[in-house]
Amino acid sequence: MSKTKINRRNFLKVLGLGGAGAALAGCDMPSTVTLEEGEEKIYSYLAPEEYVIPGVGVWYASTCLQCPAACGTHGRVREGRVLKLEGNPDSAVNAGKLCQMGQAALQAHFNPDRITAPLINGQPASWDDALALINEKASGGNVAWMTGTVSGHQRVLLDAHLAATGKGHHYAVETVNARAWTDAGKTVLGDAMPTLHLDKAKAVLSLGADLLGTWISPVTFMGQYGKFRAAPRGVLIMVEPAMSLTGANADQWVAAKPGTEAAVALGVGHLLMTKHGLSLNGMPNATSAFQSMTPAQVHEIAGVSEAALNKIADTLVSHSPSLVIANASHAAARIAMVLNIMLGNVGKTLTPGASIAADPLAPMMGSSKDLAEFAQNAAAGKIDAVFISGANPAFVAPQGLDMAAALKAVGFKVAIATCHDETTKACDVVLPLSSALEDWGTHVPAYGGKPGVVHLQQPLMEPLHADTRGLGDILLTLGKSAGVDGLDAFEDYYGYLRTAVSAMIGSELEGDWHRVLQAGQFETRAASRAFSAGHDVALGFSETAVSGLHLVTVARQGLYDGRHANSSWLQEAPDQISKAVWDSWAEIHPKTAASLNLKDGDYVRLTTASGAITTRVFIYKGVHPNAVCVPMGRGHTDYGRWANNGVNPLTIVDAHLGDWQSSEIIATASLVKIDAAGENRHLVRLMDTDQQYGRKLVATIPAQQFGRTQGGA
Amino acid sequence: MSTERSKRKPFPWVQAAVAAVVVGASIVLGAQIFERQLHPESAGVAPAPRVPGAEFPTDTFAGKDVEQPINYSHKLHAGDLGINCLYCHTYARRSKVAGIPPTAKCMGCHTVVGTDKPEIEKLTQMWQSNQSPAWNKVNDVPDFVHFSHERHLQKFLFDNPEMDIKNAPDVCAMCHGDMNQVGVAKKMKPLTMGFCVRCHESNQGPSDCTRCHK
Ligand code: SF4
Numbered sequence: 001m002s003k004t005k006i007n008r009r010n011f012l013k014v015l016g017l018g019g020a021g022a023a024l025a026g027c028d029m030p031s032t033v034t035l036e037e038g039e040e041k042i043y044s045y046l047a048p049e050e051y052v053i054p055g056v057g058v059w060y061a062s063t064c065l066q067c068p069a070a071c072g073t074h075g076r077v078r079e080g081r082v083l084k085l086e087g088n089p090d091s092a093v094n095a096g097k098l099c100q101m102g103q104a105a106l107q108a109h110f111n112p113d114r115i116t117a118p119l120i121n122g123q124p125a126s127w128d129d130a131l132a133l134i135n136e137k138a139s140g141g142n143v144a145w146m147t148g149t150v151s152g153h154q155r156v157l158l159d160a161h162l163a164a165t166g167k168g169h170h171y172a173v174e175t176v177n178a179r180a181w182t183d184a185g186k187t188v189l190g191d192a193m194p195t196l197h198l199d200k201a202k203a204v205l206s207l208g209a210d211l212l213g214t215w216i217s218p219v220t221f222m223g224q225y226g227k228f229r230a231a232p233r234g235v236l237i238m239v240e241p242a243m244s245l246t247g248a249n250a251d252q253w254v255a256a257k258p259g260t261e262a263a264v265a266l267g268v269g270h271l272l273m274t275k276h277g278l279s280l281n282g283m284p285n286a287t288s289a290f291q292s293m294t295p296a297q298v299h300e301i302a303g304v305s306e307a308a309l310n311k312i313a314d315t316l317v318s319h320s321p322s323l324v325i326a327n328a329s330h331a332a333a334r335i336a337m338v339l340n341i342m343l344g345n346v347g348k349t350l351t352p353g354a355s356i357a358a359d360p361l362a363p364m365m366g367s368s369k370d371l372a373e374f375a376q377n378a379a380a381g382k383i384d385a386v387f388i389s390g391a392n393p394a395f396v397a398p399q400g401l402d403m404a405a406a407l408k409a410v411g412f413k414v415a416i417a418t419c420h421d422e423t424t425k426a427c428d429v430v431l432p433l434s435s436a437l438e439d440w441g442t443h444v445p446a447y448g449g450k451p452g453v454v455h456l457q458q459p460l461m462e463p464l465h466a467d468t469r470g471l472g473d474i475l476l477t478l479g480k481s482a483g484v485d486g487l488d489a490f491e492d493y494y495g496y497l498r499t500a501v502s503a504m505i506g507s508e509l510e511g512d513w514h515r516v517l518q519a520g521q522f523e524t525r526a527a528s529r530a531f532s533a534g535h536d537v538a539l540g541f542s543e544t545a546v547s548g549l550h551l552v553t554v555a556r557q558g559l560y561d562g563r564h565a566n567s568s569w570l571q572e573a574p575d576q577i578s579k580a581v582w583d584s585w586a587e588i589h590p591k592t593a594a595s596l597n598l599k600d601g602d603y604v605r606l607t608t609a610s611g612a613i614t615t616r617v618f619i620y621k622g623v624h625p626n627a628v629c630v631p632m633g634r635g636h637t638d639y640g641r642w643a644n645n646g647v648n649p650l651t652i653v654d655a656h657l658g659d660w661q662s663s664e665i666i667a668t669a670s671l672v673k674i675d676a677a678g679e680n681r682h683l684v685r686l687m688d689t690d691q692q693y694g695r696k697l698v699a700t701i702p703a704q705q706f707g708r709t710q711g712g713a
Numbered sequence: 714m715s716t717e718r719s720k721r722k723p724f725p726w727v728q729a730a731v732a733a734v735v736v737g738a739s740i741v742l743g744a745q746i747f748e749r750q751l752h753p754e755s756a757g758v759a760p761a762p763r764v765p766g767a768e769f770p771t772d773t774f775a776g777k778d779v780e781q782p783i784n785y786s787h788k789l790h791a792g793d794l795g796i797n798c799l800y801c802h803t804y805a806r807r808s809k810v811a812g813i814p815p816t817a818k819c820m821g822c823h824t825v826v827g828t829d830k831p832e833i834e835k836l837t838q839m840w841q842s843n844q845s846p847a848w849n850k851v852n853d854v855p856d857f858v859h860f861s862h863e864r865h866l867q868k869f870l871f872d873n874p875e876m877d878i879k880n881a882p883d884v885c886a887m888c889h890g891d892m893n894q895v896g897v898a899k900k901m902k903p904l905t906m907g908f909c910v911r912c913h914e915s916n917q918g919p920s921d922c923t924r925c926h927k
Contacts, residue, residue, distance in 0.1 A: 007724070037777050037779050037850070037851050037852075037900050038777065038779035038780070038849040038850065038851065039849075039850070040850040040853065041848065041849060041850065042813055042847075042848045042850045043813075043845040043846075043847060044812070044813035044814060044815050044846070044848065045815040045816070045817075045845065046816045046817060046840070046843060046844075046845055047815055047816070047817035048815050053804050053807050053808045053812075054804050054808060054810050054812040055804065055809040055810035055812070056807070056808045056809075
């Protein structure tokens with residue numbers, strides 16, 4: 001630093017005093033700070049509703065569609081515009097809370113890159129022409145649908161359309177899904193969505209289930225987590241290859257080699273049996289699987305020390321009832337279910353689920369299996385036409401699935417979307433969709449809330465773009481022209497929905513409908529499930545990832561699977577782990593970085609069998625030395641003005657299918673090679689440093705002392 | 714780093730700060746003088762205070778003539794015909810904004826009154842084709858200022874024992890000038906922070922920053 005340079009501290013002092021000088025006199029500076037008279041327009045109402053007062057907000061209830069959890073929302077509407085969203089306090093799913101993605105639904109609505117008119121082969125067209133073309137090309141043969149998670153009356157209409165057009169299939173695609181957990185629940189306990197009682201558990205062991213960030217219904221779990229952590233404070237243990245938001249909150253964070261959480265879980269079971277004398281009645285398969293996985297083997301396979309394993313087993317026994325959850329793999333999830341049986345948690349912290357009795361409305365939850373199946377069937381020429389809405393297969397598919405060729409092999413593709421993305425670009429017809437804040441719908445939350453309660457989605461403002469249409473309206477139109485019975489009576493989806501909801505609540509009265517609108521939800525008959533006796537399934541895991549450096553792609557709350565990359569708020573919201581904004585990075589353990597001679601900010605080329613991406617290194621202790629963690633969501637090529645940054649790690653995931661008797665894509669099974677790519681540039685991060693430089697901003701105590709005081713050890 | 718720091722001469726920040734204050738203040742004062750010269754007719758004109766129990770702000774501002782889609786006269790409606798401000802700007806007592814009256818309110822009279830006048834014909838035509846007039850904004854404060862009409866009317870009109878609702882125009886005049894005298898609306902008070910603060914001081918309004926800058 002040279003003598004003449006002003007340092008930051010002095011600069012701020014001068015700025016402050018100078019500013020004070022300006023402010024003392026500046027209060028009277030006219031016209032430079034106030035608006036120029038006559039430069040802005042102001043429109044009055046023609047004939048306002050009685051309760052509308054300009055400047056005073058009115059709150060309306062609706063439903064969040066930013067992720068499959070379907071939380072209830074309240075939107076503040078002022079002068080005809082929706083300005084702010086909050087959680088609906090009456091919804092038992094989210095109890096008045098909303099996550100950052102939910103808050104950002106406003107930006108999805110006001111996004112300047114919205115599609116405003118139908119397109120045929122990329123050229124603006126009229127609705128009549130687009131629908132005529134659809135009738136001509138997609139009315140017979142194998143007409144498929146690809147969506148994200150759908151439920152409620154949209155699902156009813158979609159199923160009816162599928163049935164009417166012929167033999168098509170509905171592919172529900174979600175890269176961030178809980179399929180491992182739901183499949184394991186079904187196989188072991190006969191219930192795909194058991195109810196979790198985090199609040200009643202004294203210890204929770206999570207095998208890669210990021211319940212505070214992205215798992216099933218994060219806001220529900222955040223609420224329960226608060227109770228779980230209230231005195232007497234529950235102990236949270238997390239096993240995963242790269243730290244998640246949940247991992248960052250854990251008392252004991254255990255780094256396992258990518259894809260080996262199942263081995264850790266088996267090792268825990270082994271100790272529960274041999275050290276603590278627990279047993280499994282009538283489950284010889286499971287018993288022998290646990291017996292054969294010794295702590296020494298776990299150490300070799302997963303890189304988890306015997307001491308850590310002992311600590312997990314001891315905590316689970318001393319903190320009963322506990323709860324074991326998993327999402328890392330099908331293998332791990334099955335073992336987690338069996339561990340719950342062994343620990344006696346079933347019936348205490350894990351009880352049978354309950355949901356809506358009207359099955360056709362239940363959520364159809366997505367998975368990556370459907371993505372792979374779609375690619376295979378499309379490439380084999382089995383799909384004649386496809387409607388795609390709420391899914392972006394061209395972005396999330398690994399290169400190995402060759403989605404571009406698969407889409408090309410489908411003769412006729414219709415995208416129903418609010419914004420252009422990589423998939424709409426590949427479609428023949430694009431129909432402009434209303435935003436979630438302009439549309440009608442019913443949604444059955446995938447998890448949580450009161451069984452039998454359906455969330456209602458109502459428009460919070462008039463459509464911003466006159467030529468857009470709601471999903472229900474489009475489904476209704478398609479259904480009518482496909483000849484679905486009983487739809488001709490309805491002019492629009494609002495009419496259909498109102499009739500259907502009135503039938504469900506057993507009242508046609510105007511007042512009762514208004515009560516539903518006001519509450520944002522209504523109750524119908526619930527059906528509760530029961531557990532079957534623990535099914536003695538084969539336990540084990542696919543040994544695909546025990547040696548070598550592996551690519552780990554993770555979803556973080558924010559950009560999620562990439563669907564929110566076109567929101568500048570969520571791009572600007574720092575990542576929960578690295579605190580980085582607006583770009584991609586690869587989290588690498590300091591040991592790995594040292595062995596490869598890499599520094600923070602070095603660009604590296606990550607090469608798997610499927611391809612390569614180049615991004616910069618973020619050296620971080622919260623990853624296993626065998627893992628290279630690249631969060632997904634960035635690297636868009638056609639997703640509006642804010643999404644073209646970073647790289648997309650999903651493309652270089654090797655499309656290994658068949659994680660332990662399932663057909664999901666294994667997210668952690670791709671071996672990766674790291675090569676320095678030359679350049680070094682600073683990764684922009686909020687806070688930028690983990691040091692306090694002696695400023696004592698946050699009080700700290702050593703980890704060991706913390707463990708002693710908080711019951712962790 | 715520390716050795717470097719001890720070698721360095723301390724930065725003369727006291728002098729620099731004084732200089733910065735002087736420069737900052739003179740820019741601003743200069744701008745004000747310049748602004749007054751732009752509107753010389755406004756200097757020193759002070760209407761008589763008319764709100765009992767309150768100091769009436771004396772500052773004035775000579776606003777531009779702003780053209781409007783309909784040549785509405787405040788003088789005719791409020792001045793000559795004596796229609797209370799709050800009859801049309803009905804939201805002022807209920808909300809932070811005073812609001813422009815809905816067209817329905819205009820039509821309440823003008824379906825029968827003055828229907829042959831060209832401006833009323835214009836209005837009627839807009840009404841029939843479901844169009845709001847696109848008024849040009851005359852008075853405004855920046856978005857970082859939270860000003861509430863409701864609160865000010867409460868204090869100076871409704872909670873003021875010496876005031877009757879028929880005298881509402883006097884309260885409005887504190888910040889808007891005497892609208893009974895102008896045709897199409899015009900900005901007649903500076904509505905700057907200095908204007909607000911002086912009035913808050915003389916009328917014991919709140920003086921904490923966050924009351925207005927929320
Ligand atoms: S968890 Fe999902 S549904 Fe709930 S507020 Fe967040 S994005 Fe919306």
